[in-house]
Amino acid sequence: MEDTLLTTKNICKDFGPVRVLDDINFNLNPGEVNALIGENGAGKSTLVKIISGYHKPTEGKLFLEGEKLSLDNIAEGEKKGIVMIHQELNLAPDLTVEENIFLGQEKKKGYLLDEKYMYDECQKILKELNCDITPKERIKDLSISNQQMVEIAKAVRKEAKVIIMDEPTSSLTKEEVKILFKLINKLKGENVGIIFISHKLDEVQEIADKVTILRDGKQIKTGAAKEFTENQMANLMVGRELEDMYPEKPVSENKKVVLEAKNISVPGFVDSASFKLYENEILGFAGLVGAGRTELLEAVVGLRERTSGQIYKRDQEIDASNYIKSIDNNIAYLSEDRKGKTLLTSKNLPFNLTLLSLEKYSDPFIDKNRELKALKEAEEKFEIQIPNYRLRADKLSGGNQQKLGVAKLMEAEPEIIIFDEPTRGIDVGTKQQMYSFIKELVTKKNKSCIVISSELQEIIGLCTRVIVMCDGKITGSLTGEQIKEEIIMQYATGLKGAV
Ligand SMILES: Nc1ncnc2c1ncn2[C@@H]1O[C@H](COP(=O)(O)OP(=O)(O)OP(=O)(O)O)[C@@H](O)[C@H]1O
Ligand SMILES: [Mg+2]
Incomplete structure (x- = not known):
């Protein structure tokens, strides 16, 4: 417990009469990747929205570096060093890459915006992410995977203690995933804790130190990633043995x-x-x-x-x-x-x-x-x-x-x-x-x-x-x-x- 970065204690969340999270005790150490996995609707995004200050828990408490956290909104979370990359991209489509990365945190020089600083800084991050885009491009002109990379760039710039990635790879190419994983390893080296959500269990196995499995809003299991095979993770997520993934292929002799x-x-x-x-x-x-x-x-x-x-x-x-x-x-x-x-x-x-x-x-x-x-x-x-x-x-x-x-x-x-x-x-x-x-x-x-x-x-x-x-x-x-x-x-x- 000593060196715990982030802990949730008995977190519950109700939306109206529906309980979507029930007694969650989640734990993240510095320099660790804790993967949160579970079926669609299991409560993964809701949990990380609570951690980042987007939602308030119905019951339970959050601690950051041993101190009790009470966040009223995302901005407060970010101030404390908790930054989230949303599952559904959250960029302003009509603004440029640079404007999005600095949105709400524009750098000023006297009364004016420090355009050069922002441009250079933006270039630097894009380069680090190996991104083939320029700061002046508009978000709406970018492919989905490049938009995702901009989201990542935006989060990385904020110098966080905890970075939450809600399905960051669902629209990335294999090459981009490699770049992201390199970046995650670098962040780990800087003692950042990372919460990683993904449905791609091979990725989870590759990048996670710890795995936390949710099912129907309950915490089913937490353990070292290397203790689970991909199959075991999948079975724990769905609560039954999964059979073959693909049905037998139809034969189509039809040439119409x-x-x-x-x-x-x-x-x-x-x-x-x-x-x-x-x-x-x-x-x-x-x-x-x-x-x-x-x-x-x-x-x-x-x-x-x-x-x-x-x-x-x-x-x-x-x-x-x-x-x-x-x-x-x-x-x-x-x-x-x-x-x-x-x-x-x-x-x-x-x-x-x-x-x-x-x-x-x-x-x-x-x-x-x-x-x-x-x-x-x-x-x-x-x-x-x-x-x-x-x-x-x-x-x-x-x-x-x-x-x-x-x-x-x-x-x-x-x-x-x-x-x-x-x-x-x-x-x-x-x-x-x-x-x-x-x-x-x-x-x-x-x-x-x-x-x-x-x-x-x-x-x-x-x-x-x-x-x-x-x-x-x-x-x-x-x-x-x-x-x-x-x-x-x-x-x-x-x-x-x-x-
Ligand atoms: N603001 C809200 N009001 C009412 N219900 C909500 C709200 N936000 C989420 N829910 C419900 O909470 C449940 C958990 O949703 P959540 O988004 O946390 O799932 P998830 O594990 O992230 O799933 P996925 O893998 O599909 O992203 C769902 O049934 C969802 O419809
Ligand atoms: Mg989700």
């Missing part, structure tokens, strides 16, 4: 083309890419970050402007100049950007669920009862954890927001569904459900699916065919035995295929 994209170009991202999607297929898109997968498929559904190319649905050319038209053509897209593009997080749950399918619920005014009924059905079908039907979408846990996004998409009754990073932020048990759900769509519901994923294992385990992209071009289309890591990587890095 449902969707065809010809010569699609998006300047700077995609260079004359053509592909076909067959009926009842789960078609994977693999590639390194920056290969142009998201941009290509956004262009296919009209979420991004293309400068050339045609799109055909069952041999008929369709107008995909905007997303509404694609929805009318029964093509739906689940964006990788949950907060920015999938949900209107400041609106309530029924509003979000029915947004793409309003005509089903209006006559001509929205029938609130039917909307609510649909929400209850979605709750059951997708096992969304909803504490209260009138909540704003941002009050759901991250993983449950993701499930709501999928439910919303399915409300539009699409025939072709494009999932971009469908399991981002989703716990191991729920991932398994998501895979079975996608398989059922193609085997039982006569749908065709496209899955973009940066997790190669997911592409390999789930997809019946895999298209690989490198540098804006399609370099390969793999089936059967060819769907293997080594082969995909050869095409993804341009060693193989027409580049």
